[in-house]
Amino acid sequence: MKKRILVVDDDTMNLVRTKMILESEYEVLLVDSGIKALDKMRGESVDLVLLDIEMPKLNGFETFERMKDFAAGVPVIFLTASGLEDDVVSAIKLGAVNYLVKPFEPQELLRRVAQELSRQ
Numbered sequence: 001m002k003k004r005i006l007v008v009d010d011d012t013m014n015l016v017r018t019k020m021i022l023e024s025e026y027e028v029l030l031v032d033s034g035i036k037a038l039d040k041m042r043g044e045s046v047d048l049v050l051l052d053i054e055m056p057k058l059n060g061f062e063t064f065e066r067m068k069d070f071a072a073g074v075p076v077i078f079l080t081a082s083g084l085e086d087d088v089v090s091a092i093k094l095g096a097v098n099y100l101v102k103p104f105e106p107q108e109l110l111r112r113v114a115q116e117l118s119r120q
Contacts, residue, residue, distance in 0.1 A: 002027045003117050004045065008037040008063065009052040009079065014102065018050065021106045022113065034063030041071050048116055050100075053080045053087055064094055075116045079104075 004027045007018045015030045022028050029046065031037045035058055037049070049067070053060035064076055078091040078099040091099050097116050100109060 003047040004029060005048045005050060005113065006031065006037060006040060006046040007050045008032075008034065008055075008060070009050075010055040011052070014052070014079075018109070021109055025110070026113070034058030034060065034066075037063055038066055041067060041074070046071075046074060047120065048113060049074055049076045050113075051076050051078050051096075053078055053091070054082070061090060061094060064096070068095075075119075077112060077116060 002025070005022060006029045007015055008031050009015050009018070010032050012032065015032065019028045019030060029040060029044070031040050034055055037051070051060045051064060060078055067074065067076070075097040076095070078087075078096045079102055080087050080091075080099060081102045088099055098112050100112060
């Protein structure tokens with residue numbers, strides 16, 4: 001059975017690209033907001049979340065904080081376009097297992113996802 005990855009990003013192109021990279025090895029679920037991510041995770045089990053930081057209404061950090069109430073054991077890799085050190089430090093302090101700066105190389109995404117899933 002394939003591991004399930006939830007990809008959360010408000011940019012449709014990022015969602016499509018990430019799915020194309022991952023879908024041969026994983027079951028990939030896509031949502032375009034933090035609110036939809038929380039709803040999806042309440043109804044379905046996922047093994048890993050790829051979470052964009054900069055999103056309207058509910059950003060990645062806020063989404064991650066709310067996830068902890070009911071899905072604390074699900075590892076999160078933050079995706080960031082900024083690469084700002086403050087964002088990276090904040091993500092790690094919140095408990096993220098890793099982060100990737102967009103645009104990322106497909107092989108790097110696959111490597112980091114496989115690395116985190118192997119720890120489960």
